[in-house]
Amino acid sequence: MYDIIGDVHGEAATLQHMLLSLGYIEGEEGYFHPERKAVFVGDYVDRGPHIFETLRIIREMVTAGNAFAIVGNHELNVLTYYTKDNDGLFLKGHNLKNKTQIKKTYEEFKLDKVKRKSYLKWLRSLPLYLELDGFRVVHACWDQEAIELLKKENPENCLSKEFLRKINFERGKVFDAAMLLLKGREFAFPDNLVLKDDYGFKRSAYRIKWWEPMNGKSFDEISFGNRFRLPQYTIPSQLYFDIPLYSEDEYPVFFGHYCLGDKAGVVRSNLCCVDGCIANDGVFVAYRWDNTLPLSQKNIVSVKKVKKSLVK
Ligand SMILES: [Mn+2]
Missing domain, CATH: 3.60.21.10 (Metallo-dependent phosphatases)
Structure with missing residues:
Protein backbone atom coordinates (compact mmCIF):
# COMPACT_ATOMS: atom_id res chain seq x y z
CA MET A 1 0.00 0.00 0.00
CA LEU A 180 1.55 20.06 -19.58
CA LEU A 181 2.43 17.32 -17.08
CA LEU A 182 4.34 19.64 -14.75
CA LYS A 183 2.27 22.83 -14.96
CA GLY A 184 -1.17 21.65 -16.05
CA ARG A 185 -3.50 23.34 -18.46
CA GLU A 186 -3.94 27.10 -18.46
CA PHE A 187 -6.38 29.38 -20.23
CA ALA A 188 -5.89 33.04 -21.15
CA PHE A 189 -7.91 35.54 -19.13
CA PRO A 190 -10.82 37.13 -20.93
CA ASP A 191 -10.53 40.77 -22.05
CA ASN A 192 -6.81 40.98 -21.39
CA LEU A 193 -7.44 40.96 -17.68
CA VAL A 194 -4.04 40.74 -16.00
CA LEU A 195 -3.38 39.53 -12.47
CA LYS A 196 -0.21 39.21 -10.45
CA ASP A 197 1.23 35.98 -9.11
CA ASP A 198 2.48 35.34 -5.56
CA TYR A 199 5.75 37.09 -6.34
CA GLY A 200 4.12 40.16 -7.90
CA PHE A 201 4.82 39.21 -11.51
CA LYS A 202 2.13 39.50 -14.17
CA ARG A 203 0.00 36.50 -15.04
CA SER A 204 -2.19 36.47 -18.10
CA ALA A 205 -3.60 32.96 -17.81
CA TYR A 206 -5.29 30.89 -15.14
CA ARG A 207 -5.25 27.23 -14.15
CA ILE A 208 -8.08 25.09 -15.43
CA LYS A 209 -9.47 21.57 -15.01
CA TRP A 210 -7.53 19.18 -17.25
CA TRP A 211 -9.93 16.25 -17.05
CA GLU A 212 -13.03 17.51 -18.85
CA PRO A 213 -13.79 19.42 -22.06
CA MET A 214 -14.66 23.10 -21.75
CA ASN A 215 -17.54 23.13 -24.23
CA GLY A 216 -20.54 24.99 -22.88
CA LYS A 217 -18.86 25.90 -19.59
CA SER A 218 -18.22 29.35 -18.13
CA PHE A 219 -14.78 30.85 -17.46
CA ASP A 220 -15.43 30.25 -13.78
CA GLU A 221 -16.59 26.63 -14.14
CA ILE A 222 -13.36 25.50 -15.78
CA SER A 223 -11.16 27.26 -13.19
CA PHE A 224 -9.23 25.02 -10.78
CA GLY A 225 -6.88 26.04 -7.98
CA ASN A 226 -7.22 29.81 -8.43
CA ARG A 227 -7.96 32.12 -5.54
CA PHE A 228 -10.17 34.43 -7.57
CA ARG A 229 -13.54 34.14 -9.28
CA LEU A 230 -13.81 34.45 -13.03
CA PRO A 231 -16.68 35.56 -15.28
CA GLN A 232 -19.69 33.27 -15.14
CA TYR A 233 -20.68 33.65 -18.76
CA THR A 234 -20.20 30.83 -21.22
CA ILE A 235 -16.86 30.73 -23.01
CA PRO A 236 -17.42 31.71 -26.66
CA SER A 237 -16.88 28.71 -28.92
CA GLN A 238 -14.16 30.59 -30.84
CA LEU A 239 -12.00 30.39 -27.71
CA TYR A 240 -12.39 26.66 -27.01
CA PHE A 241 -9.51 24.34 -27.21
CA ASP A 242 -9.66 20.64 -27.14
CA ILE A 243 -9.30 19.04 -23.72
CA PRO A 244 -9.65 15.25 -23.77
CA LEU A 245 -12.02 13.74 -21.20
CA TYR A 246 -10.28 11.77 -18.44
CA SER A 247 -12.99 9.19 -17.92
CA GLU A 248 -14.16 7.98 -14.50
CA ASP A 249 -13.34 4.41 -15.67
CA GLU A 250 -9.63 5.16 -15.95
CA TYR A 251 -7.02 4.50 -13.30
MN1 LIG B 1 3.64 22.91 -8.59
Missing part, protein backbone atom coordinates in the same frame (compact mmCIF):
# COMPACT_ATOMS: atom_id res chain seq x y z
CA TYR A 2 0.99 3.58 -0.58
CA ASP A 3 0.69 7.02 0.97
CA ILE A 4 0.65 9.78 -1.62
CA ILE A 5 2.13 12.93 -0.09
CA GLY A 6 1.56 16.49 -1.34
CA ASP A 7 3.92 19.35 -2.28
CA VAL A 8 6.47 19.89 0.53
CA HIS A 9 8.15 23.17 -0.56
CA GLY A 10 10.93 23.07 2.02
CA GLU A 11 8.66 22.43 5.02
CA ALA A 12 10.86 19.64 6.36
CA ALA A 13 9.61 19.77 9.96
CA THR A 14 6.01 19.41 8.78
CA LEU A 15 7.06 16.55 6.50
CA GLN A 16 8.62 14.72 9.45
CA HIS A 17 5.47 15.30 11.49
CA MET A 18 3.36 13.88 8.65
CA LEU A 19 5.54 10.80 8.26
CA LEU A 20 5.31 10.08 11.98
CA SER A 21 1.53 10.64 11.90
CA LEU A 22 1.28 8.08 9.09
CA GLY A 23 3.19 5.53 11.16
CA TYR A 24 6.58 5.82 9.47
CA ILE A 25 9.60 5.11 11.65
CA GLU A 26 13.00 6.76 11.43
CA GLY A 27 15.61 4.06 10.82
CA GLU A 28 19.25 4.00 9.77
CA GLU A 29 18.32 4.51 6.12
CA GLY A 30 15.74 7.20 6.81
CA TYR A 31 12.00 6.98 7.31
CA PHE A 32 10.21 3.75 6.42
CA HIS A 33 6.94 1.98 7.06
CA PRO A 34 6.78 -1.78 7.61
CA GLU A 35 3.85 -2.20 5.21
CA ARG A 36 3.64 0.94 3.11
CA LYS A 37 5.61 3.11 0.73
CA ALA A 38 5.42 6.88 0.33
CA VAL A 39 4.87 8.55 -3.03
CA PHE A 40 5.87 12.20 -3.39
CA VAL A 41 4.17 14.28 -6.08
CA GLY A 42 6.94 16.87 -6.65
CA ASP A 43 7.66 20.46 -5.55
CA TYR A 44 10.16 19.77 -2.78
CA VAL A 45 12.11 23.01 -3.29
CA ASP A 46 11.31 26.78 -3.06
CA ARG A 47 9.19 28.79 -0.59
CA GLY A 48 9.82 26.99 2.71
CA PRO A 49 12.69 27.29 5.19
CA HIS A 50 14.45 23.87 4.94
CA ILE A 51 15.13 22.87 1.34
CA PHE A 52 18.26 20.74 1.87
CA GLU A 53 16.64 18.93 4.78
CA THR A 54 13.50 18.20 2.74
CA LEU A 55 15.61 16.82 -0.09
CA ARG A 56 17.66 14.74 2.34
CA ILE A 57 14.59 13.09 3.87
CA ILE A 58 13.01 12.27 0.51
CA ARG A 59 16.21 11.15 -1.21
CA GLU A 60 17.02 8.80 1.67
CA MET A 61 13.59 7.22 1.45
CA VAL A 62 13.78 6.83 -2.33
CA THR A 63 17.33 5.45 -2.24
CA ALA A 64 16.37 2.89 0.40
CA GLY A 65 13.38 1.80 -1.68
CA ASN A 66 10.85 3.13 0.82
CA ALA A 67 9.41 5.86 -1.39
CA PHE A 68 8.87 7.05 -4.95
CA ALA A 69 9.29 10.68 -5.95
CA ILE A 70 8.46 12.51 -9.19
CA VAL A 71 9.41 16.04 -10.31
CA GLY A 72 7.21 19.13 -10.11
CA ASN A 73 7.42 22.45 -11.94
CA HIS A 74 9.57 23.89 -9.14
CA GLU A 75 12.20 21.19 -9.66
CA LEU A 76 12.04 22.01 -13.37
CA ASN A 77 12.63 25.71 -12.60
CA VAL A 78 15.58 24.96 -10.35
CA LEU A 79 17.11 22.45 -12.77
CA THR A 80 16.85 24.81 -15.74
CA TYR A 81 18.26 27.65 -13.61
CA TYR A 82 21.43 25.65 -12.92
CA THR A 83 21.79 23.90 -16.31
CA LYS A 84 23.70 25.43 -19.23
CA ASP A 85 22.96 24.96 -22.92
CA ASN A 86 25.57 23.90 -25.48
CA ASP A 87 26.77 27.51 -25.78
CA GLY A 88 27.36 27.84 -22.04
CA LEU A 89 24.27 29.96 -21.35
CA PHE A 90 21.87 29.02 -18.57
CA LEU A 91 18.63 27.46 -19.82
CA LYS A 92 16.75 29.81 -17.51
CA GLY A 93 18.25 33.29 -17.56
CA HIS A 94 19.48 34.63 -14.24
CA ASN A 95 17.14 37.64 -14.30
CA LEU A 96 15.11 39.09 -11.45
CA LYS A 97 11.95 37.12 -12.15
CA ASN A 98 13.71 33.76 -12.36
CA LYS A 99 15.89 34.54 -9.34
CA THR A 100 12.87 35.52 -7.28
CA GLN A 101 11.04 32.29 -8.14
CA ILE A 102 13.82 30.11 -6.76
CA LYS A 103 15.01 32.55 -4.05
CA LYS A 104 14.76 30.22 -1.03
CA THR A 105 16.40 27.36 -2.88
CA TYR A 106 19.13 29.63 -4.26
CA GLU A 107 19.93 30.98 -0.79
CA GLU A 108 20.44 27.49 0.63
CA PHE A 109 22.15 26.09 -2.47
CA LYS A 110 24.80 28.83 -2.49
CA LEU A 111 25.90 27.78 1.02
CA ASP A 112 27.06 24.34 -0.07
CA LYS A 113 27.95 23.76 -3.70
CA VAL A 114 28.89 20.11 -3.21
CA LYS A 115 25.50 19.33 -1.70
CA ARG A 116 23.80 21.43 -4.38
CA LYS A 117 25.46 19.44 -7.15
CA SER A 118 24.58 16.18 -5.55
CA TYR A 119 20.90 17.07 -5.13
CA LEU A 120 20.63 18.53 -8.62
CA LYS A 121 22.01 15.27 -9.99
CA TRP A 122 19.44 13.32 -8.00
CA LEU A 123 16.57 15.58 -9.10
CA ARG A 124 17.59 14.98 -12.72
CA SER A 125 17.00 11.27 -12.19
CA LEU A 126 13.39 11.53 -10.99
CA PRO A 127 10.47 10.57 -13.26
CA LEU A 128 7.91 13.01 -14.69
CA TYR A 129 5.07 10.54 -14.14
CA LEU A 130 4.54 7.17 -12.49
CA GLU A 131 2.26 4.21 -13.09
CA LEU A 132 2.10 2.06 -9.97
CA ASP A 133 -0.16 -0.82 -8.90
CA GLY A 134 -3.53 0.47 -10.06
CA PHE A 135 -2.92 4.19 -9.90
CA ARG A 136 -1.11 7.04 -11.63
CA VAL A 137 0.93 9.93 -10.27
CA VAL A 138 1.88 13.19 -11.97
CA HIS A 139 2.62 16.66 -10.62
CA ALA A 140 -0.15 18.64 -12.36
CA CYS A 141 -1.91 16.93 -15.29
CA TRP A 142 -2.28 13.40 -16.67
CA ASP A 143 -2.59 13.63 -20.43
CA GLN A 144 -2.31 10.30 -22.24
CA GLU A 145 -1.24 11.80 -25.56
CA ALA A 146 1.53 13.83 -23.92
CA ILE A 147 2.66 10.77 -21.97
CA GLU A 148 2.77 8.58 -25.10
CA LEU A 149 4.92 11.22 -26.80
CA LEU A 150 7.24 11.43 -23.78
CA LYS A 151 7.52 7.63 -23.61
CA LYS A 152 8.81 7.73 -27.17
CA GLU A 153 10.99 10.86 -26.97
CA ASN A 154 12.22 10.56 -23.38
CA PRO A 155 12.22 6.84 -22.53
CA GLU A 156 14.41 7.50 -19.45
CA ASN A 157 11.45 9.47 -18.07
CA CYS A 158 13.53 12.09 -16.28
CA LEU A 159 14.79 15.68 -16.68
CA SER A 160 18.34 14.81 -17.74
CA LYS A 161 20.62 17.62 -18.92
CA GLU A 162 20.37 16.30 -22.50
CA PHE A 163 16.59 16.22 -22.43
CA LEU A 164 16.31 19.71 -20.90
CA ARG A 165 18.73 21.13 -23.48
CA LYS A 166 16.93 19.45 -26.34
CA ILE A 167 13.39 20.56 -25.43
CA ASN A 168 14.56 24.02 -24.46
CA PHE A 169 16.23 24.43 -27.86
CA GLU A 170 13.37 22.99 -29.93
CA ARG A 171 10.43 24.47 -27.96
CA GLY A 172 8.24 21.99 -29.82
CA LYS A 173 5.69 19.33 -29.00
CA VAL A 174 7.89 17.45 -26.57
CA PHE A 175 8.52 20.66 -24.59
CA ASP A 176 4.76 21.30 -24.53
CA ALA A 177 4.07 17.74 -23.35
CA ALA A 178 6.51 18.05 -20.46
CA MET A 179 5.07 21.47 -19.49
CA PRO A 252 -7.08 6.99 -10.43
CA VAL A 253 -4.66 9.92 -10.73
CA PHE A 254 -2.96 11.56 -7.76
CA PHE A 255 -1.44 14.99 -8.32
CA GLY A 256 -0.28 18.08 -6.44
CA HIS A 257 0.38 21.62 -7.77
CA TYR A 258 -2.95 23.39 -7.27
CA CYS A 259 -2.50 24.78 -3.76
CA LEU A 260 -6.05 23.93 -2.66
CA GLY A 261 -5.69 24.61 1.07
CA ASP A 262 -8.36 22.79 3.09
CA LYS A 263 -10.16 21.91 -0.17
CA ALA A 264 -7.31 19.54 -1.07
CA GLY A 265 -8.36 15.94 -1.52
CA VAL A 266 -10.75 14.00 -3.70
CA VAL A 267 -11.84 16.00 -6.72
CA ARG A 268 -13.77 13.22 -8.44
CA SER A 269 -14.18 9.43 -8.00
CA ASN A 270 -10.75 8.77 -9.56
CA LEU A 271 -8.95 12.13 -9.14
CA CYS A 272 -7.23 13.45 -6.04
CA CYS A 273 -5.18 16.61 -5.51
CA VAL A 274 -2.95 16.30 -2.43
CA ASP A 275 -1.55 19.85 -2.50
CA GLY A 276 -2.88 21.67 0.57
CA CYS A 277 -0.59 24.68 0.02
CA ILE A 278 1.49 24.19 3.15
CA ALA A 279 4.02 26.92 2.35
CA ASN A 280 1.27 29.54 1.90
CA ASP A 281 -0.65 29.15 5.17
CA GLY A 282 -2.39 26.02 4.00
CA VAL A 283 -2.25 22.45 5.26
CA PHE A 284 -0.06 19.46 4.45
CA VAL A 285 -2.00 16.62 2.89
CA ALA A 286 -1.57 12.92 2.14
CA TYR A 287 -3.88 10.23 0.73
CA ARG A 288 -3.76 6.72 2.19
CA TRP A 289 -4.32 4.54 -0.87
CA ASP A 290 -5.98 1.27 0.07
CA ASN A 291 -6.70 -0.04 -3.42
CA THR A 292 -10.35 0.98 -3.36
CA LEU A 293 -12.46 3.12 -5.60
CA PRO A 294 -14.18 5.49 -5.61
CA LEU A 295 -11.54 7.56 -3.83
CA SER A 296 -12.76 8.77 -0.46
CA GLN A 297 -12.11 11.92 1.53
CA LYS A 298 -11.88 9.60 4.59
CA ASN A 299 -8.45 8.51 3.34
CA ILE A 300 -7.10 12.05 3.50
CA VAL A 301 -4.69 12.88 6.31
CA SER A 302 -4.07 16.57 6.88
CA VAL A 303 -1.61 18.20 9.26
CA LYS A 304 -0.92 21.82 10.13
CA LYS A 305 2.40 23.51 9.67
CA VAL A 306 5.09 22.69 12.22
CA LYS A 307 6.86 25.97 12.76
CA LYS A 308 9.62 24.85 15.10
CA SER A 309 13.10 24.62 13.68
CA LEU A 310 14.53 21.20 12.98
CA VAL A 311 15.84 19.11 15.84
CA LYS A 312 18.86 18.00 13.84
Whole structure:
Protein backbone atom coordinates (compact mmCIF):
# COMPACT_ATOMS: atom_id res chain seq x y z
CA MET A 1 0.00 0.00 0.00
CA TYR A 2 0.99 3.58 -0.58
CA ASP A 3 0.69 7.02 0.97
CA ILE A 4 0.65 9.78 -1.62
CA ILE A 5 2.13 12.93 -0.09
CA GLY A 6 1.56 16.49 -1.34
CA ASP A 7 3.92 19.35 -2.28
CA VAL A 8 6.47 19.89 0.53
CA HIS A 9 8.15 23.17 -0.56
CA GLY A 10 10.93 23.07 2.02
CA GLU A 11 8.66 22.43 5.02
CA ALA A 12 10.86 19.64 6.36
CA ALA A 13 9.61 19.77 9.96
CA THR A 14 6.01 19.41 8.78
CA LEU A 15 7.06 16.55 6.50
CA GLN A 16 8.62 14.72 9.45
CA HIS A 17 5.47 15.30 11.49
CA MET A 18 3.36 13.88 8.65
CA LEU A 19 5.54 10.80 8.26
CA LEU A 20 5.31 10.08 11.98
CA SER A 21 1.53 10.64 11.90
CA LEU A 22 1.28 8.08 9.09
CA GLY A 23 3.19 5.53 11.16
CA TYR A 24 6.58 5.82 9.47
CA ILE A 25 9.60 5.11 11.65
CA GLU A 26 13.00 6.76 11.43
CA GLY A 27 15.61 4.06 10.82
CA GLU A 28 19.25 4.00 9.77
CA GLU A 29 18.32 4.51 6.12
CA GLY A 30 15.74 7.20 6.81
CA TYR A 31 12.00 6.98 7.31
CA PHE A 32 10.21 3.75 6.42
CA HIS A 33 6.94 1.98 7.06
CA PRO A 34 6.78 -1.78 7.61
CA GLU A 35 3.85 -2.20 5.21
CA ARG A 36 3.64 0.94 3.11
CA LYS A 37 5.61 3.11 0.73
CA ALA A 38 5.42 6.88 0.33
CA VAL A 39 4.87 8.55 -3.03
CA PHE A 40 5.87 12.20 -3.39
CA VAL A 41 4.17 14.28 -6.08
CA GLY A 42 6.94 16.87 -6.65
CA ASP A 43 7.66 20.46 -5.55
CA TYR A 44 10.16 19.77 -2.78
CA VAL A 45 12.11 23.01 -3.29
CA ASP A 46 11.31 26.78 -3.06
CA ARG A 47 9.19 28.79 -0.59
CA GLY A 48 9.82 26.99 2.71
CA PRO A 49 12.69 27.29 5.19
CA HIS A 50 14.45 23.87 4.94
CA ILE A 51 15.13 22.87 1.34
CA PHE A 52 18.26 20.74 1.87
CA GLU A 53 16.64 18.93 4.78
CA THR A 54 13.50 18.20 2.74
CA LEU A 55 15.61 16.82 -0.09
CA ARG A 56 17.66 14.74 2.34
CA ILE A 57 14.59 13.09 3.87
CA ILE A 58 13.01 12.27 0.51
CA ARG A 59 16.21 11.15 -1.21
CA GLU A 60 17.02 8.80 1.67
CA MET A 61 13.59 7.22 1.45
CA VAL A 62 13.78 6.83 -2.33
CA THR A 63 17.33 5.45 -2.24
CA ALA A 64 16.37 2.89 0.40
CA GLY A 65 13.38 1.80 -1.68
CA ASN A 66 10.85 3.13 0.82
CA ALA A 67 9.41 5.86 -1.39
CA PHE A 68 8.87 7.05 -4.95
CA ALA A 69 9.29 10.68 -5.95
CA ILE A 70 8.46 12.51 -9.19
CA VAL A 71 9.41 16.04 -10.31
CA GLY A 72 7.21 19.13 -10.11
CA ASN A 73 7.42 22.45 -11.94
CA HIS A 74 9.57 23.89 -9.14
CA GLU A 75 12.20 21.19 -9.66
CA LEU A 76 12.04 22.01 -13.37
CA ASN A 77 12.63 25.71 -12.60
CA VAL A 78 15.58 24.96 -10.35
CA LEU A 79 17.11 22.45 -12.77
CA THR A 80 16.85 24.81 -15.74
CA TYR A 81 18.26 27.65 -13.61
CA TYR A 82 21.43 25.65 -12.92
CA THR A 83 21.79 23.90 -16.31
CA LYS A 84 23.70 25.43 -19.23
CA ASP A 85 22.96 24.96 -22.92
CA ASN A 86 25.57 23.90 -25.48
CA ASP A 87 26.77 27.51 -25.78
CA GLY A 88 27.36 27.84 -22.04
CA LEU A 89 24.27 29.96 -21.35
CA PHE A 90 21.87 29.02 -18.57
CA LEU A 91 18.63 27.46 -19.82
CA LYS A 92 16.75 29.81 -17.51
CA GLY A 93 18.25 33.29 -17.56
CA HIS A 94 19.48 34.63 -14.24
CA ASN A 95 17.14 37.64 -14.30
CA LEU A 96 15.11 39.09 -11.45
CA LYS A 97 11.95 37.12 -12.15
CA ASN A 98 13.71 33.76 -12.36
CA LYS A 99 15.89 34.54 -9.34
CA THR A 100 12.87 35.52 -7.28
CA GLN A 101 11.04 32.29 -8.14
CA ILE A 102 13.82 30.11 -6.76
CA LYS A 103 15.01 32.55 -4.05
CA LYS A 104 14.76 30.22 -1.03
CA THR A 105 16.40 27.36 -2.88
CA TYR A 106 19.13 29.63 -4.26
CA GLU A 107 19.93 30.98 -0.79
CA GLU A 108 20.44 27.49 0.63
CA PHE A 109 22.15 26.09 -2.47
CA LYS A 110 24.80 28.83 -2.49
CA LEU A 111 25.90 27.78 1.02
CA ASP A 112 27.06 24.34 -0.07
CA LYS A 113 27.95 23.76 -3.70
CA VAL A 114 28.89 20.11 -3.21
CA LYS A 115 25.50 19.33 -1.70
CA ARG A 116 23.80 21.43 -4.38
CA LYS A 117 25.46 19.44 -7.15
CA SER A 118 24.58 16.18 -5.55
CA TYR A 119 20.90 17.07 -5.13
CA LEU A 120 20.63 18.53 -8.62
CA LYS A 121 22.01 15.27 -9.99
CA TRP A 122 19.44 13.32 -8.00
CA LEU A 123 16.57 15.58 -9.10
CA ARG A 124 17.59 14.98 -12.72
CA SER A 125 17.00 11.27 -12.19
CA LEU A 126 13.39 11.53 -10.99
CA PRO A 127 10.47 10.57 -13.26
CA LEU A 128 7.91 13.01 -14.69
CA TYR A 129 5.07 10.54 -14.14
CA LEU A 130 4.54 7.17 -12.49
CA GLU A 131 2.26 4.21 -13.09
CA LEU A 132 2.10 2.06 -9.97
CA ASP A 133 -0.16 -0.82 -8.90
CA GLY A 134 -3.53 0.47 -10.06
CA PHE A 135 -2.92 4.19 -9.90
CA ARG A 136 -1.11 7.04 -11.63
CA VAL A 137 0.93 9.93 -10.27
CA VAL A 138 1.88 13.19 -11.97
CA HIS A 139 2.62 16.66 -10.62
CA ALA A 140 -0.15 18.64 -12.36
CA CYS A 141 -1.91 16.93 -15.29
CA TRP A 142 -2.28 13.40 -16.67
CA ASP A 143 -2.59 13.63 -20.43
CA GLN A 144 -2.31 10.30 -22.24
CA GLU A 145 -1.24 11.80 -25.56
CA ALA A 146 1.53 13.83 -23.92
CA ILE A 147 2.66 10.77 -21.97
CA GLU A 148 2.77 8.58 -25.10
CA LEU A 149 4.92 11.22 -26.80
CA LEU A 150 7.24 11.43 -23.78
CA LYS A 151 7.52 7.63 -23.61
CA LYS A 152 8.81 7.73 -27.17
CA GLU A 153 10.99 10.86 -26.97
CA ASN A 154 12.22 10.56 -23.38
CA PRO A 155 12.22 6.84 -22.53
CA GLU A 156 14.41 7.50 -19.45
CA ASN A 157 11.45 9.47 -18.07
CA CYS A 158 13.53 12.09 -16.28
CA LEU A 159 14.79 15.68 -16.68
CA SER A 160 18.34 14.81 -17.74
CA LYS A 161 20.62 17.62 -18.92
CA GLU A 162 20.37 16.30 -22.50
CA PHE A 163 16.59 16.22 -22.43
CA LEU A 164 16.31 19.71 -20.90
CA ARG A 165 18.73 21.13 -23.48
CA LYS A 166 16.93 19.45 -26.34
CA ILE A 167 13.39 20.56 -25.43
CA ASN A 168 14.56 24.02 -24.46
CA PHE A 169 16.23 24.43 -27.86
CA GLU A 170 13.37 22.99 -29.93
CA ARG A 171 10.43 24.47 -27.96
CA GLY A 172 8.24 21.99 -29.82
CA LYS A 173 5.69 19.33 -29.00
CA VAL A 174 7.89 17.45 -26.57
CA PHE A 175 8.52 20.66 -24.59
CA ASP A 176 4.76 21.30 -24.53
CA ALA A 177 4.07 17.74 -23.35
CA ALA A 178 6.51 18.05 -20.46
CA MET A 179 5.07 21.47 -19.49
CA LEU A 180 1.55 20.06 -19.58
CA LEU A 181 2.43 17.32 -17.08
CA LEU A 182 4.34 19.64 -14.75
CA LYS A 183 2.27 22.83 -14.96
CA GLY A 184 -1.17 21.65 -16.05
CA ARG A 185 -3.50 23.34 -18.46
CA GLU A 186 -3.94 27.10 -18.46
CA PHE A 187 -6.38 29.38 -20.23
CA ALA A 188 -5.89 33.04 -21.15
CA PHE A 189 -7.91 35.54 -19.13
CA PRO A 190 -10.82 37.13 -20.93
CA ASP A 191 -10.53 40.77 -22.05
CA ASN A 192 -6.81 40.98 -21.39
CA LEU A 193 -7.44 40.96 -17.68
CA VAL A 194 -4.04 40.74 -16.00
CA LEU A 195 -3.38 39.53 -12.47
CA LYS A 196 -0.21 39.21 -10.45
CA ASP A 197 1.23 35.98 -9.11
CA ASP A 198 2.48 35.34 -5.56
CA TYR A 199 5.75 37.09 -6.34
CA GLY A 200 4.12 40.16 -7.90
CA PHE A 201 4.82 39.21 -11.51
CA LYS A 202 2.13 39.50 -14.17
CA ARG A 203 0.00 36.50 -15.04
CA SER A 204 -2.19 36.47 -18.10
CA ALA A 205 -3.60 32.96 -17.81
CA TYR A 206 -5.29 30.89 -15.14
CA ARG A 207 -5.25 27.23 -14.15
CA ILE A 208 -8.08 25.09 -15.43
CA LYS A 209 -9.47 21.57 -15.01
CA TRP A 210 -7.53 19.18 -17.25
CA TRP A 211 -9.93 16.25 -17.05
CA GLU A 212 -13.03 17.51 -18.85
CA PRO A 213 -13.79 19.42 -22.06
CA MET A 214 -14.66 23.10 -21.75
CA ASN A 215 -17.54 23.13 -24.23
CA GLY A 216 -20.54 24.99 -22.88
CA LYS A 217 -18.86 25.90 -19.59
CA SER A 218 -18.22 29.35 -18.13
CA PHE A 219 -14.78 30.85 -17.46
CA ASP A 220 -15.43 30.25 -13.78
CA GLU A 221 -16.59 26.63 -14.14
CA ILE A 222 -13.36 25.50 -15.78
CA SER A 223 -11.16 27.26 -13.19
CA PHE A 224 -9.23 25.02 -10.78
CA GLY A 225 -6.88 26.04 -7.98
CA ASN A 226 -7.22 29.81 -8.43
CA ARG A 227 -7.96 32.12 -5.54
CA PHE A 228 -10.17 34.43 -7.57
CA ARG A 229 -13.54 34.14 -9.28
CA LEU A 230 -13.81 34.45 -13.03
CA PRO A 231 -16.68 35.56 -15.28
CA GLN A 232 -19.69 33.27 -15.14
CA TYR A 233 -20.68 33.65 -18.76
CA THR A 234 -20.20 30.83 -21.22
CA ILE A 235 -16.86 30.73 -23.01
CA PRO A 236 -17.42 31.71 -26.66
CA SER A 237 -16.88 28.71 -28.92
CA GLN A 238 -14.16 30.59 -30.84
CA LEU A 239 -12.00 30.39 -27.71
CA TYR A 240 -12.39 26.66 -27.01
CA PHE A 241 -9.51 24.34 -27.21
CA ASP A 242 -9.66 20.64 -27.14
CA ILE A 243 -9.30 19.04 -23.72
CA PRO A 244 -9.65 15.25 -23.77
CA LEU A 245 -12.02 13.74 -21.20
CA TYR A 246 -10.28 11.77 -18.44
CA SER A 247 -12.99 9.19 -17.92
CA GLU A 248 -14.16 7.98 -14.50
CA ASP A 249 -13.34 4.41 -15.67
CA GLU A 250 -9.63 5.16 -15.95
CA TYR A 251 -7.02 4.50 -13.30
CA PRO A 252 -7.08 6.99 -10.43
CA VAL A 253 -4.66 9.92 -10.73
CA PHE A 254 -2.96 11.56 -7.76
CA PHE A 255 -1.44 14.99 -8.32
CA GLY A 256 -0.28 18.08 -6.44
CA HIS A 257 0.38 21.62 -7.77
CA TYR A 258 -2.95 23.39 -7.27
CA CYS A 259 -2.50 24.78 -3.76
CA LEU A 260 -6.05 23.93 -2.66
CA GLY A 261 -5.69 24.61 1.07
CA ASP A 262 -8.36 22.79 3.09
CA LYS A 263 -10.16 21.91 -0.17
CA ALA A 264 -7.31 19.54 -1.07
CA GLY A 265 -8.36 15.94 -1.52
CA VAL A 266 -10.75 14.00 -3.70
CA VAL A 267 -11.84 16.00 -6.72
CA ARG A 268 -13.77 13.22 -8.44
CA SER A 269 -14.18 9.43 -8.00
CA ASN A 270 -10.75 8.77 -9.56
CA LEU A 271 -8.95 12.13 -9.14
CA CYS A 272 -7.23 13.45 -6.04
CA CYS A 273 -5.18 16.61 -5.51
CA VAL A 274 -2.95 16.30 -2.43
CA ASP A 275 -1.55 19.85 -2.50
CA GLY A 276 -2.88 21.67 0.57
CA CYS A 277 -0.59 24.68 0.02
CA ILE A 278 1.49 24.19 3.15
CA ALA A 279 4.02 26.92 2.35
CA ASN A 280 1.27 29.54 1.90
CA ASP A 281 -0.65 29.15 5.17
CA GLY A 282 -2.39 26.02 4.00
CA VAL A 283 -2.25 22.45 5.26
CA PHE A 284 -0.06 19.46 4.45
CA VAL A 285 -2.00 16.62 2.89
CA ALA A 286 -1.57 12.92 2.14
CA TYR A 287 -3.88 10.23 0.73
CA ARG A 288 -3.76 6.72 2.19
CA TRP A 289 -4.32 4.54 -0.87
CA ASP A 290 -5.98 1.27 0.07
CA ASN A 291 -6.70 -0.04 -3.42
CA THR A 292 -10.35 0.98 -3.36
CA LEU A 293 -12.46 3.12 -5.60
CA PRO A 294 -14.18 5.49 -5.61
CA LEU A 295 -11.54 7.56 -3.83
CA SER A 296 -12.76 8.77 -0.46
CA GLN A 297 -12.11 11.92 1.53
CA LYS A 298 -11.88 9.60 4.59
CA ASN A 299 -8.45 8.51 3.34
CA ILE A 300 -7.10 12.05 3.50
CA VAL A 301 -4.69 12.88 6.31
CA SER A 302 -4.07 16.57 6.88
CA VAL A 303 -1.61 18.20 9.26
CA LYS A 304 -0.92 21.82 10.13
CA LYS A 305 2.40 23.51 9.67
CA VAL A 306 5.09 22.69 12.22
CA LYS A 307 6.86 25.97 12.76
CA LYS A 308 9.62 24.85 15.10
CA SER A 309 13.10 24.62 13.68
CA LEU A 310 14.53 21.20 12.98
CA VAL A 311 15.84 19.11 15.84
CA LYS A 312 18.86 18.00 13.84
MN1 LIG B 1 3.64 22.91 -8.59
